[in-house]
Amino acid sequence: MAEPRKRARPGRAPGPSGRTSRPRQAEVARLAGVSQATVSLVLGGKKQGAAISAETRQKVLDAALSLGYVPDPAARRLAAARNDLLGVFSFTATFPTDVQHSYYPFLVGVEQEAAARGYDLVLFTGSSSGGAGAAGPDALSRVRLADGCLFLGRHAPTKELRRLVEDGFPAVHVGRRDEPEGLAWVGADYVSASHEVVTRLAALGHRRIVLVREDDDAPASTDRERGFLEGLEGAGLPAGPDSVFRTADPAGTLSPERLRAWLDAGVTALVAEETDTGCPWRALRSAVDEAGLDCPGELSLALLGSPPADLAAEPVPTGFDIPRPQLGAAAVRLLAALVAGEEADEPLVACPFRAGATAGPAPHRA
Amino acid sequence: MAEPRKRARPGRAPGPSGRTSRPRQAEVARLAGVSQATVSLVLGGKKQGAAISAETRQKVLDAALSLGYVPDPAARRLAAARNDLLGVFSFTATFPTDVQHSYYPFLVGVEQEAAARGYDLVLFTGSSSGGAGAAGPDALSRVRLADGCLFLGRHAPTKELRRLVEDGFPAVHVGRRDEPEGLAWVGADYVSASHEVVTRLAALGHRRIVLVREDDDAPASTDRERGFLEGLEGAGLPAGPDSVFRTADPAGTLSPERLRAWLDAGVTALVAEETDTGCPWRALRSAVDEAGLDCPGELSLALLGSPPADLAAEPVPTGFDIPRPQLGAAAVRLLAALVAGEEADEPLVACPFRAGATAGPAPHRA
DNA sequence: AGTGCTCGTTAATGCGCATTAGTAATACGC
DNA sequence: GCGTATTACTAATGCGCATTAACGAGCACT
Known part of the structure; x- marks a missing residue:
């Protein structure tokens, strides 16, 4: 018969202190003068079926408290229960x-x-x-x-x-x-929110609006594009393929010239999606600055999401907030x-x- | 002879799909024609002591792979008597x-x-x-x-x-x-860091320096004060009781007049401690602004800690950084x-x- | 007195795995 | 040919807990 081995147990204080390891249900049981099963019933027992006398229950609770007993999450899990x-x-x-x-x-x-x-x-x-x-x-x-x-x-x-x-x-x-x-x-709900942004822009008189997005097909991007397009449609605005601009290398291609070209083509509002990096919006802002454009005046900008922390101030971007919490x-x-x-x-x-x-x-x- | 009961097990796919539960080591063992212990040895075995033939090892690995075996972390942790x-x-x-x-x-x-x-x-x-x-x-x-x-x-x-x-x-x-x-x-090490800040200020020619701190005796505050005083001492500067100013209600008492009074008394540098709230520094900055003082020119300021995020920019406070990470x-x-x-x-x-x-x-x- | 309860508690069992003692099989030495 | 190593594997055990069958005690009825 194999003798119970003594494994090194973490959580046990090293020798000299004389401390013992974390208490188990068995120790609680010993202290309370009941069986381990009873301890489990009392402590685990939000359940109904348990028939435990108030006296026993109290003894167990006291013992558990005085030992600072806390169930082992792994064992709980293993025994097909939950560990919260x-x-x-x-x-x-x-x-x-x-x-x-x-x-x-x-x-x-x-x-x-x-x-x-x-x-x-x-x-x-x-x-x-x-x-x-x-x-x-x-x-x-x-x-x-x-x-x-x-x-x-x-x-x-x-x-x-x-x-x-x-x-x-x-x-x-x-x-x-x-x-x-x-x-x-x-x-x-990026779809609805993007839709609304476009609707508002349309209400401000914008007839040609372009979406600037990343060249990535994450659902978040897709949803925004969809809402954007639906918004255009809802406002009775044309939604050609050039209504959406994808930036593979955002900083490079979104040039001031590009902006000028859009303006010349009648574009009066640009909408950027928000991403992890904030690239599209960042690129947009700097292009507008470089081009020396007056933002709310000559060109309207909107951000489909919350601005990155570092440029949240100053001109608060028009757009929508993502209620992350x-x-x-x-x-x-x-x-x-x-x-x-x-x-x-x-x-x-x-x-x-x-x-x-x-x-x-x-x-x-x- | 209790019959093995069938408990509802989380982690098991619900009935209709016909899926069986995920494989255990026992199933891998069966498929590989070895014992569960062998499976454990092969799969768990970063260790050396294990004597497993290459052939057996391969059989086990193949079986595990084909069944898509993944160890149950709860069981692993329970058996290993540690939960990481x-x-x-x-x-x-x-x-x-x-x-x-x-x-x-x-x-x-x-x-x-x-x-x-x-x-x-x-x-x-x-x-x-x-x-x-x-x-x-x-x-x-x-x-x-x-x-x-x-x-x-x-x-x-x-x-x-x-x-x-x-x-x-x-x-x-x-x-x-x-x-x-x-x-x-x-x-x-607030003591050393505060000490150094004072030393540097002294090296810049400041002879009268005042510490602005909260009226709280947290170790963090005490340490900074200690370093501050030691710094003064080290620089051969006087360290009277009025070298330290405690703000019970920071915004109220740290007035522009107070500032003027200090200046008149020959104070040329103020040092504020950093706290959870950033109160002392905030109060100091606004008092200086209100008083219309030229910061690095007429009065030097230092912050014993990292500035709060919202006023980290602009004039970067002289002081020290807390390497929180x-x-x-x-x-x-x-x-x-x-x-x-x-x-x-x-x-x-x-x-x-x-x-x-x-x-x-x-x-x-x- | 015996039968059928309910109530309170315990013994026994297993979850899935790691670990160790032990066994079978083969190799080695004289 | 028999002990001793060495190798390759398996049986048995327990980690800490939840669960449940079983048990003893008390009580109410026939």
């Missing part, structure tokens, strides 16, 4: 040094909502699974430690996500996503529902219009 | 809406270092343990589910922290801290050492001097 942990997985560092595309605003909402529902958050990182980036095919599977997981970032590996979804693991992507079929997501909160709500086995869905969050100061009445045609 | 989780506990929301005192810069370092060491992060929040704020007396107990925990924020409850420390739970506070004796911490990383290193049972300590992180543009040579006395 929600994962957050980003496909880049969650806290990038480059303050640009950070998930901070989402996390504000995520934290609040999770806290309100009694969940703690586990931050997983793409890179942490090996430092060398892509890691194994199980990079994502670490999230299974939690009851469910939120996914942030554009470049989620579809294949591995599909696996999680197929296994019925509760997963929610922040941002619209078609790829792994069946993956739940919450997203901002609300998005984060909505994601947590959805995830919590999935974890609970419910079938909730609340995919779209509305983006309020932001008046700003970069759009004005269309200038009278020469 | 480090806690992060803030005494306010970790992601405050108020962008002022955010822990973001720390988290950058914390995430990086934790990732590099293969730890995931559990985010606890003061409020998450009950919604209604203070929660039970065991609010802090939750952190025990991690292997160790980082504490952020000024207002950590000493009593509960003491409990954790006494139990040998690995805990590290970010920021110097005496209170619960034995609590490990990492902090910025490095602090976060150092905290994780220390915590990891404690978890491993080592006795490492690396408490102080140096703060580099920032030349800035708010300090210049002392004006010639009239």
Whole structure:
């Protein structure tokens, strides 16, 4: 018969201090003079079925408190229960040094909502699974430690996500996503919001409006373009193929000359999409400055999203705000529902219009 | 002889799809014609001791691949008696809406270092343990589910922290801290950095320098004051009790008149400490503006810390930078050492001097 | 007194994996 | 030809918890 081995256990203070390891249910049970099963029933027991006398319950609670007992999340999980942990997985560092595309605003909402529902958050990182980036095919599977997981970032590996979804693991992507079929997501309603921006511009008298977007087919870009085009249509404006300008190399091609050309062609308003990097908007602003154009006067500008932090001030861009905290909160709500086995869905969050100061009445045609 | 019950297992695909649950090592073993233990050895085996023939190893790997086996992290962690989780506990929301005192810069370092060491992060929040704020007396107990925990924020409850420390739970506070004796911490070397700032000012010819600080006896404030006084002493300057000005209500008492009075008394440089709120510096700046003083010309200003994000630009304050990411990383290193049972300590992180543009040579006395 | 309850508690079991003692098989030495 | 290494693998065990069958005690009826 193998003797119980003594493994080195982390969490146990080193020898001299004489301290013991984290308490287990067994120790609580001993102290309370009951069995381990009883402890489990008392502590785990939000449930009804439990028939525990008030006296016993109290003894157990006291013992647990005095020992500072806290259940082991892994064991809880393994025993087919929940551990009240929600994962957050980003496909880049969650806290990038480059303050640009950070998930901070989402996390504000995520934290609040999770806290309100009694969940703690586990931050997983793409890179942490090996430092060398892509890691194994199980990079994502670490999230299974939690009851469910939120996914942030554009470049989620579809294949591995599909696996999680197929296994019925509760997963929610922040941002619209078609790829792994069946993956739940919450997203901002870019279509409606973009539509509205165009409608407002049209109401200001603009007849020729051009969308500047990145040359990337992320859903976020597609949605904005769709809303933009629908907006044009709704306003009875022509929507030719040259209504949309794609910038492969934004800084290079979006030149002051380009701007002049548009103006000459009758364009009076430019709409840029917001992205991680803020490239289109940045390029637009600098081109306008270089060309020496008067922004609300000669040319109206709008931004389909929130401006990057570093140029949020001064002329507040006309456009719409992405309610990121609300998005984060909505994601947590959805995830919590999935974890609970419910079938909730609340995919779209509305983006309020932001008046700003970069759009004005269309200038009278020469 | 209890019959194996069939529990509803999360992570198992629901019935109709006909999917079977994801494979276990046992299935891989069956397919490869070996035992579960062998599978574990092959798959888990970064270790040396394992004696596995190349042929068997390959069979197992093939089988695992063909079944798409991924290990269950919960089981892995349970069996390994470690969960590779480090806690992060803030005494306010970790992601405050108020962008002022955010822990973001720390988290950058914390995430990086934790990732590099293969730890995931559990985010606890003061409020998450009950919604209604203070929660039970065991609010802090939750952190025990991690292997160790980082504490952020000024207002950590000493009593509960003491409990954790006494139990040998690995805990590290970010920021110097005496209170619960034995609590490990990492902090910025405010003393040396403040000392240096004063030395530099003295080198510029300033003879009378006043420190503006909050009326709070946090270690961070105390340290700066100490460094400030030592700096004066080192430069052979007088350090009377009126060298330090405490602002109970900063905006109110730090008036332009106050400034004038200092100037009249021969003060040529003011040094403000940095705090969560940035109050002292903010008050100082606005008083100087109101008084219509020429900053580097008539009066030199220095900030003992990094400026708040919203007024980081324009005249970059002379002073020192707090290397928060490095602090976060150092905290994780220390915590990891404690978890491993080592006795490492690396408490102080140096703060580099920032030349800035708010300090210049002392004006010639009239 | 015996039968049928309900109530409170415990013993037993397994989740999926890592670990170690142990066994079978082959190689080596004299 | 028999002990001793060495190699390649398997059986058995437990991590900490949730779950459930089973059990003893008390009580109300026949």
